[in-house]
Amino acid sequence: xxxxxxxxxxxxxxxxxxxxxxxxxxxxxxxxxxxxxxxxxxxxxxxxxxxxxxxxxxxxxxxxxxxxxxxxxxxxxxxxxxxxxxxxxxxxxxxxxxxxxxxxxxxxxxxxxxxxxxxxxxxxxxxxx
Amino acid sequence: xxxxxxxxxxxxxxxxxxxxxxxxxxxxxxxxxxxxxxxxxxxxxxxxxxxxxxxxxxxxxxxxxxxxxxxxxxxxxxxxxxxxxxxxxxxxxxxxxxxxxxxxxxxxxxxxxxxxxxxxxxxxxxxxxxxxxxxxxxxxxxxxxxxxxxxxxxxxxxxxxxxxxxxxxxxxxxxxxxxxxxxxxxxxxxxxxxxxxxxxxxxxxxxxxxxxxxxxxxxxxxxxxxxxxxxxxxxxxxxxxxxxxxxxxxxxxxxxxxxxxxxxxxxxxxxxxxxxxxxxxxxxxxxxxxxxxxxxxxxxxxxxxxxxxxxxxxxxxxxxxxxxxxx
Numbered sequence: 001x002x003x004x005x006x007x008x009x010x011x012x013x014x015x016x017x018x019x020x021x022x023x024x025x026x027x028x029x030x031x032x033x034x035x036x037x038x039x040x041x042x043x044x045x046x047x048x049x050x051x052x053x054x055x056x057x058x059x060x061x062x063x064x065x066x067x068x069x070x071x072x073x074x075x076x077x078x079x080x081x082x083x084x085x086x087x088x089x090x091x092x093x094x095x096x097x098x099x100x101x102x103x104x105x106x107x108x109x110x111x112x113x114x115x116x117x118x119x120x121x122x123x124x125x126x127x128x129x
Numbered sequence: 130x131x132x133x134x135x136x137x138x139x140x141x142x143x144x145x146x147x148x149x150x151x152x153x154x155x156x157x158x159x160x161x162x163x164x165x166x167x168x169x170x171x172x173x174x175x176x177x178x179x180x181x182x183x184x185x186x187x188x189x190x191x192x193x194x195x196x197x198x199x200x201x202x203x204x205x206x207x208x209x210x211x212x213x214x215x216x217x218x219x220x221x222x223x224x225x226x227x228x229x230x231x232x233x234x235x236x237x238x239x240x241x242x243x244x245x246x247x248x249x250x251x252x253x254x255x256x257x258x259x260x261x262x263x264x265x266x267x268x269x270x271x272x273x274x275x276x277x278x279x280x281x282x283x284x285x286x287x288x289x290x291x292x293x294x295x296x297x298x299x300x301x302x303x304x305x306x307x308x309x310x311x312x313x314x315x316x317x318x319x320x321x322x323x324x325x326x327x328x329x330x331x332x333x334x335x336x337x338x339x340x341x342x343x344x345x346x347x348x349x350x351x352x353x354x355x356x357x358x359x360x361x362x363x364x365x366x367x368x369x370x371x372x373x374x375x376x377x378x379x380x381x382x383x384x385x386x387x388x389x390x391x392x393x394x395x396x397x398x399x400x401x402x403x404x405x406x407x408x409x410x411x412x413x414x415x416x417x418x419x420x421x422x423x424x425x426x427x428x429x430x431x432x433x434x435x436x437x438x439x440x441x442x443x444x445x446x447x448x449x450x451x452x453x454x455x456x
Contacts (some may be wrong), residue, residue, distance in 0.1 A: 011200060011401070012200055012201055012202035012207060012401075013201055013202070014202045014203060014204075014404055015402065015404075059334065063203055065203070067201070070199075073211040076130070076131055078130045078131050078214070078216060078230075079130065079132045079133070080132075080133045080135065080186075080211065080218060080227060080231065081133070081134050081135065082134075082135035082215060082218070082225070083135075083228040085209060085218065085220055085225075085227065087218045087227075089208075089210060089213065089216050091213070092199055092213070093199075095201055095208045095210070095220065097203070097206040097208060099220075104204065104207055106203035106204060107203075108201045108203075115442075122373065125130070
């Protein structure tokens with residue numbers, strides 16, 4: 001008999017579970033934050049609250065995965081902008097993408113990336129461009 | 130912090146190309162890259178339904194070669210990097226590939242041939258009705274034979290043996306399926322055939338080539354079929370039969386029909402899971418898998434040298450073709 005094939009592994013980590021989910025709402029606008037890392041989720045929630053209080057627009061959906069298998073290393077941060085799509089690349093393991101049309105922010109964060117740096121510097125830089 | 134703005138109007142070199150049955154609208158600032166991709170592309174077929182856009186900014190002062198690959202994806206966005214200065218972003222909803230790369234990578238034709246083009250088709254294919262199937266494809270007078278099997282079953286070795294037995298080579302590992310005028314069409318990408326070190330026992334010509342570490346970390350020969358073994362290479366064909374390859378210890382062969390359910394299971398197991406946001410891509414892909422699963426399908430078990438297996442399959446295909454002529 002033929003050997004049974006197995007379902008392919010999730011090589012892109014697309015289906016990483018995100019048990020930490022927060023909704024941040026101001027007036028009629030809500031932002032949902034999903035992460036597999038409580039620190040990141042809490043920092044992102046604080047950031048969204050501050051931005052909401054200041055009436056600054058933010059992405060309405062965030063999904064940030066702490067990539068525990070990848071060490072980022074030191075390298076220059078690179079941002080690529082193509083119309084509504086932006087990508088931020090900081091070392092090997094930290095990659096953020098932002099779809100301005102759909103108001104969605106996605107990212108994988110290297111295990112050694114400082115959460116404060118991520119939320120206070122990298123994400124605002126990417127979204128605010 | 131470095132910022133690269135990709136503006137189509139700044140990318141002076143534009144080409145309409147065709148890779149693996151998918152039309153590619155290329156925009157780049159590098160005439161060298163445009164030339165390389167033009168050389169790798171097949172004949173443009175405006176009837177193809179699969180289309181994507183590729184916008185590549187080449188940083189002429191950057192010299193970083195291809196580093197180790199790193200892929201990630203969430204929802205409709207997939208990223209790939211080959212070192213810090215070579216980054217790619219695939220947008221499956223807009224069928225668009227954006228990239229910022231070094232001049233060294235832009236001029237590395239092997240990188241585009243062996244890595245980026247197959248990756249682009251693999252990642253974006255799902256959104257364009259182009260289904261990558263883990264199988265080899267050979268053509269006998271335009272009639273396609275798909276050879277599927279688990280990794281290590283010997284698809285590539287058998288592909289070379291079939292090419293030596295008179296088949297035209299289309300692909301050895303991944304074949305891209307699309308639908309044209311209601312018929313399934315199988316496409317290759319002119320990527321080299323990948324043979325493991327022990328293949329040198331069967332193909333002496335491999336001695337002239339060096340072993341390399343391939344993208345999945347395996348040590349292998351990656352060689353151009355036509356240059357190394359002679360024979361013919363075709364870009365695509367209409368698949369007529371699907372063979373599931375399996376090795377056995379004792380010499381001999383067994384060819385037994387298989388159900389379309391087994392074909393479906395195999396293909397579904399080899400394609401990447403898609404997120405819920407890509408429901409249209411999932412629908413297109415399911416439709417394609419339905420079409421492929423309708424192909425007549427056999428299990429082919431053999432023991433012996435690959436030349437023996439190639440001869441068995443040549444007899445099988447010739448007999449099928451003759452039966453159809455008589456009918």
